[in-house]
Amino acid sequence: MSAQQVQGELPLALVDGEPLTKLPEDLYIPPDALEVILDAFEGPLDLLLYLIRRQNLDIVRIDVAEITRQYMGYIALLEAMRFELAAEYLVMAAMLAEIKSRALLPKAPSSEDDEELDPRAELIRRLLEYEKIKQSAESLDALPRIDRDFQVAQAASPDIDCHVSPPAVDLSELVVAFGELLARAQLSSAHQIEWEPLSTRQRMSEVLMKLKERAELTLADVFSVDEGRAGVVVSFLAILELVREGLCALVQAAPGSVIYIRGVADA
Amino acid sequence: MPEPDRIQILEAALFSAREPMSIYRMRQLFGDAKPPSEGMLREALDRLAELYADRAVQLVEVAGGFRFQVSETFAPYLAHLNDDKPGRYSRATLETLAMIAYRQPVTRGEIESVRGVAVNTQIIRTLEERGWITVVGYKEVPGRPALYATTTQFLDDFGLKTLDDLPAAEGLISAPTEDLLDQLDSSNE
Amino acid sequence: MPEPDRIQILEAALFSAREPMSIYRMRQLFGDAKPPSEGMLREALDRLAELYADRAVQLVEVAGGFRFQVSETFAPYLAHLNDDKPGRYSRATLETLAMIAYRQPVTRGEIESVRGVAVNTQIIRTLEERGWITVVGYKEVPGRPALYATTTQFLDDFGLKTLDDLPAAEGLISAPTEDLLDQLDSSNE
Numbered sequence: 001m002s003a004q005q006v007q008g009e010l011p012l013a014l015v016d017g018e019p020l021t022k023l024p025e026d027l028y029i030p031p032d033a034l035e036v037i038l039d040a041f042e043g044p045l046d047l048l049l050y051l052i053r054r055q056n057l058d059i060v061r062i063d064v065a066e067i068t069r070q071y072m073g074y075i076a077l078l079e080a081m082r083f084e085l086a087a088e089y090l091v092m093a094a095m096l097a098e099i100k101s102r103a104l105l106p107k108a109p110s111s112e113d114d115e116e117l118d119p120r121a122e123l124i125r126r127l128l129e130y131e132k133i134k135q136s137a138e139s140l141d142a143l144p145r146i147d148r149d150f151q152v153a154q155a156a157s158p159d160i161d162c163h164v165s166p167p168a169v170d171l172s173e174l175v176v177a178f179g180e181l182l183a184r185a186q187l188s189s190a191h192q193i194e195w196e197p198l199s200t201r202q203r204m205s206e207v208l209m210k211l212k213e214r215a216e217l218t219l220a221d222v223f224s225v226d227e228g229r230a231g232v233v234v235s236f237l238a239i240l241e242l243v244r245e246g247l248c249a250l251v252q253a254a255p256g257s258v259i260y261i262r263g264v265a266d267a
Numbered sequence: 268m269p270e271p272d273r274i275q276i277l278e279a280a281l282f283s284a285r286e287p288m289s290i291y292r293m294r295q296l297f298g299d300a301k302p303p304s305e306g307m308l309r310e311a312l313d314r315l316a317e318l319y320a321d322r323a324v325q326l327v328e329v330a331g332g333f334r335f336q337v338s339e340t341f342a343p344y345l346a347h348l349n350d351d352k353p354g355r356y357s358r359a360t361l362e363t364l365a366m367i368a369y370r371q372p373v374t375r376g377e378i379e380s381v382r383g384v385a386v387n388t389q390i391i392r393t394l395e396e397r398g399w400i401t402v403v404g405y406k407e408v409p410g411r412p413a414l415y416a417t418t419t420q421f422l423d424d425f426g427l428k429t430l431d432d433l434p435a436a437e438g439l440i441s442a443p444t445e446d447l448l449d450q451l452d453s454s455n456e
Numbered sequence: 457m458p459e460p461d462r463i464q465i466l467e468a469a470l471f472s473a474r475e476p477m478s479i480y481r482m483r484q485l486f487g488d489a490k491p492p493s494e495g496m497l498r499e500a501l502d503r504l505a506e507l508y509a510d511r512a513v514q515l516v517e518v519a520g521g522f523r524f525q526v527s528e529t530f531a532p533y534l535a536h537l538n539d540d541k542p543g544r545y546s547r548a549t550l551e552t553l554a555m556i557a558y559r560q561p562v563t564r565g566e567i568e569s570v571r572g573v574a575v576n577t578q579i580i581r582t583l584e585e586r587g588w589i590t591v592v593g594y595k596e597v598p599g600r601p602a603l604y605a606t607t608t609q610f611l612d613d614f615g616l617k618t619l620d621d622l623p624a625a626e627g628l629i630s631a632p633t634e635d636l637l638d639q640l641d642s643s644n645e
Contacts, residue, residue, distance in 0.1 A: 043573030137554035139623040151283035153524035155471040156336035178365035202430035205416030208403035278512035279530035323467035341468035
């Protein structure tokens with residue numbers, strides 16, 4: 001409190017050469033905005049930039065003490081609300097605290113061989129650099145982009161083999177790709193999902209493909225005698241799975257009458 | 268550029284479309300306000316076809332609607348571009364194909380959730396054009412996403428009789444991973 | 457139709473191509489006999505561009521070569537049709553892309569040090585799969601981190617001919633920063 005009052009006597013900052021001695025009323029972000037903060041900011045530099053820009057200040061003229069106070073207040077609020085803070089925010093808090101404490105110390109006689117970086121200058125350099133990237137990201141996004149702002153104009157080609165011959169794929173490549181995918185998925189997912197045997201999934205696709213051609217199928221359309229018992233089981237499982245996933249429906253007019261399989265879209 | 272006229276709007280749409288465009292779709296171009304009638308559209312299409320009379324692309328009507336197509340005359344020239352060596356499919360394309368082969372019928376969202384990255388439309392298009400995958404239905408969830416499955420041509424091209432002939436990737440992969448974990452565990456002790 | 461002229465052959469090829477077509481590829485169109493020189497091709501391309509001056513599609517040159525594209529003017533109309541809207545990119549993704557575009561070749565660590573936050577692996581993969589960035593080498597420092605750069609496709613997709621066409625690149629050169637820091641130093645004394 002007292003620190004803030006002392007701060008109040010001194011010019012907080014210079015705005016276009018004019019000393020600013022009073023804090024603008026809207027300096028704090030309202031608490032209800034905190035819920036979006038972690039999504040809204042791309043890290044501590046982004047948050048600092050926001051705080052600085054709210055005061056319409058040049059980055060090079062920032063009042064570290066004031067910015068530190070606001071930043072800390074922000075972090076404290078976030079922590080109080082039990083947001084899980086990325087470590088980067090805390091590192092920045094420590095850095096700001098260090099700069100602030102240095103500013104309070106009397107300035108040591110400048111020595112030529114003092115190679116140590118002035119942390120305030122370093123912070124300003126990083127802020128300036130980050131702001132440039134932020135702006136260039138915005139201007140990059142503003143450029144007309146393929147498929148979003150303009151389309152490639154294409155016409156159907158004559159029906160000759162005029163396309164570059166498509167790449168050949170070896171079966172082993174496909175298996176390796178899938179294996180890698182699974183290995184990666186295992187790393188990111190805690191639970192293992194049981195999948196239907198492939199023959200069932202193939203049969204599911206076949207039933208769906210048939211349903212594209214015809215609105216409804218009888219069970220006889222799906223079961224094939226020459227596949228034997230195993231084929232019937234596979235077909236049956238496929239239909240059950242499709243019904244479970246809501247991809248088709250079983251319809252029967254009356255008990256004992258023919259059971260139809262219908263695509264859900266047409267049902 | 269002044270406000271685009273009806274002919275130009277149709278021209279833009281026809282050149283961006285990957286498939287023939289029906290009159291019904293063309294009417295959608297103009298929003299809900301007051302879409303032009305079929306007669307007005309056909310008139311504009313006639314006019315557009317005239318504009319391209321001397322060009323290398325022609326506006327034609329086919330079964331699914333209208334499209335621009337490059338005249339047959341140019342086939343021999345285009346064939347010269349053919350000599351290129353075939354490229355390779357990206358890892359993303361192979362993984363997408365693998366997901367569809369092993370997990371069909373599957374939506375794009377499901378592929379994305381396993382892969383952890385968005386699936387580019389171009390990848391789906393490439394695989395469709397290659398004749399390896401097709402849309403077999405739509406899932407009854409919000410947005411009604413398309414369900415993809417592999418085709419007979421996929422089986423043929425990979426020398427498979429049924430999907431069951433696909434090597435069991437689960438078995439192949441989990442084993443080495445287990446081994447690694449075992450090794451890791453024992454080295455920790 | 458009489459024997460097609462050079463302009464029409466280019467027109468046919470450009471409308472059949474999926475990617476921008478380089479002058480080198482255009483020369484291949486004409487077979488081995490006596491392909492037109494680059495100058496002759498550029499002349500024909502100029503003439504072709506004029507023919508389309510009032511049309512809804514325009515001939516443009518980008519990094520990878522020439523292509524016809526539907527002008528932005530029509531985006532609002534086409535939006536009425538578009539069912540799969542191209543995804544928007546997060547700020548984190550755009551900032552990472554900007555870092556790579558403006559500072560290439562650059563390591564992930566360098567991106568992180570400027571952004572002040574860790575760069576998510578998925579962001580890098582998304583950009584790689586989109587074909588916008590690629591690994592061009594490894595930095596000779598401990599850990600040999602990958603060096604990322606943007607691709608020709610990145611330039612093509614953003615309608616640019618070279619990296620110099622990137623907007624406001626001056627702002628990213630470090631000179632102004634130095635000046636400011638000098639000022640700062642002197643004002644402190």
